[in-house]
Amino acid sequence: MPEQKNILELIENRKIVPVVKLYNSEDSLPLCEALCEGGLPVAEITFRTEAAEDSIRLAAKVYPDMLIGAGTIVNTEQAKRAVDAGAKFLVTPGFSKKVTEYAAKNHILIFPGVCTPTEVMCALEYNLDVVKFFPAKQYGGPDTINALSAPFPSIRFMPTGGINASNIRDYLKNEKIIACGGSWMVKDTYIKEHQFTEIIRLTKEAVKLTK
Numbered sequence: 001m002p003e004q005k006n007i008l009e010l011i012e013n014r015k016i017v018p019v020v021k022l023y024n025s026e027d028s029l030p031l032c033e034a035l036c037e038g039g040l041p042v043a044e045i046t047f048r049t050e051a052a053e054d055s056i057r058l059a060a061k062v063y064p065d066m067l068i069g070a071g072t073i074v075n076t077e078q079a080k081r082a083v084d085a086g087a088k089f090l091v092t093p094g095f096s097k098k099v100t101e102y103a104a105k106n107h108i109l110i111f112p113g114v115c116t117p118t119e120v121m122c123a124l125e126y127n128l129d130v131v132k133f134f135p136a137k138q139y140g141g142p143d144t145i146n147a148l149s150a151p152f153p154s155i156r157f158m159p160t161g162g163i164n165a166s167n168i169r170d171y172l173k174n175e176k177i178i179a180c181g182g183s184w185m186v187k188d189t190y191i192k193e194h195q196f197t198e199i200i201r202l203t204k205e206a207v208k209l210t211k
């Protein structure tokens with residue numbers, strides 16, 4: 001599975017995965033353009049809206065060098081639609097055996113959501129070594145990740161939920177954290193109101209915080 005390893009390395013290098021909610025697939029390309037201009041050519045487009053699938057399809061086609069994944073995947077039907085549309089990785093808010101099995105069978109990189117030791121053990125049963133820690137802020141942030149790292153030294157985390165420019169450094173200094181997910185630079189309102197200049201500004205600022 002060299003592709004999965006390469007994708008993971010790219011995410012690890014970029015350090016931030018913007019979590020995007022698009023209500024209109026027409027906003028997909030300008031959003032991708034803004035993220036690229038901001039220096040962060042990666043997006044997790046969430047299946048929280050009807051526009052997710054078409055948005056992924058457009059982004060994957062027009063920006064083949066960007067890393068486009070699908071988030072908020074809660075069942076295998078969504079996972080299939082996302083992968084068929086061109087998603088390179090899947091993110092689930094909680095742990096789903098069915099979705100994880102689908103990803104494993106199809107050699108798709110998946111970050112299942114966990115926030116307890118039991119859920120980390122579910123991920124271990126599928127030989128996964130990176131999980132999403134969600135919702136990160138509400139479940140104790142970097143302290144909880146440290147505590148989970150003690151019994152599970154092989155596991156690394158991609159926390160999301162409540163991360164922004166003011167606290168991302170607290171997360172990224174932990175070597176068990178490969179990258180942080182967050183929506184602060186791509187807020188719904190910025191996209192709806194086509195405030196792409198603001199998205200570029202916040203993305204550039206976010207990238208600086210990873211250095």
Ligand code: 3PG
Pocket residue numbers: 019071072093134160161162163181182183184
């Ligand atoms: C996610 O699904 O990863 C989160 O909703 C992103 O959290 P945030 O909006 O607090 O950044």
